[in-house]
Amino acid sequence: MIDCQxxxxxxxxxxxxxxxxxLEEARKASAIGEVPIGAVIxxxxxxxxxxxxxxxxxxxxxxxxxxxxxEAANRELGAWRLEGASLYVTLEPCAMCAGTIINSRxxxxxxxxxxxxxxxxxxxxxxxxxxxxxxQPQVIFGVCQExxxxxxxxxxxxxxxxxxxxxxxxxxxxxxx
Numbered sequence: 001m002i003d004c005q006x007x008x009x010x011x012x013x014x015x016x017x018x019x020x021x022x023l024e025e026a027r028k029a030s031a032i033g034e035v036p037i038g039a040v041i042x043x044x045x046x047x048x049x050x051x052x053x054x055x056x057x058x059x060x061x062x063x064x065x066x067x068x069x070x071e072a073a074n075r076e077l078g079a080w081r082l083e084g085a086s087l088y089v090t091l092e093p094c095a096m097c098a099g100t101i102i103n104s105r106x107x108x109x110x111x112x113x114x115x116x117x118x119x120x121x122x123x124x125x126x127x128x129x130x131x132x133x134x135x136q137p138q139v140i141f142g143v144c145q146e147x148x149x150x151x152x153x154x155x156x157x158x159x160x161x162x163x164x165x166x167x168x169x170x171x172x173x174x175x176x177x
Contacts, residue, residue, distance in 0.1 A: 001122060001129060004142040012143070015088070015110050018042050019144040022088045022112070025052035025065065026151055032057060036090070036151045039065035041073045041106075043085040049073045065089060066097040070104050081105045090148040092119035092141070098127040102135050110140040112148030 025038025029052035051068035086108035
């Protein structure tokens with residue numbers, strides 16, 4: 001695993017460019033009430049696909065940004081192997097996404113913010129560097145971390161405020177009856 005602070009200025013700038021695309025997707029997710037997580041897959045220096053969380057909209061537990069991007073890339077390339085491609089994602093992948101990353105043979109995973117509750121690329125465990133698997137992509141972490149973290153914090157703060165307001169309004173309507 002490589003901390004983004006260890007990268008050259010040129011490499012970091014390139015990763016930040018693509019992470020900004022993933023952050024655009026995360027903002028789209030937030031705008032529709034989804035947890036703001038975005039992903040983009042890049043191959044040969046070109047954007048291949050992008051996606052954002054759709055679990056609430058699609059009512060599917062598997063509609064994570066990473067999985068949606070991988071599935072779209074598979075369709076785009078007409079192949080299940082994504083060798084030579086890099087995945088940029090705004091939050092550390094979970095176990096399900098990490099497994100799919102391994103199986104899709106992505107060369108590189110770059111993520112912004114750690115996920116201490118569900119992250120399986122360094123926080124709870126690190127599936128992507130486990131040598132028992134037949135594939136280990138390179139992992140770079142911390143690219144645009146502050147921006148991605150702030151987006152998530154703001155989303156959850158607003159979600160809690162809306163829930164509190166909803167509860168307050170419910171209690172008021174009960175008192176009026």
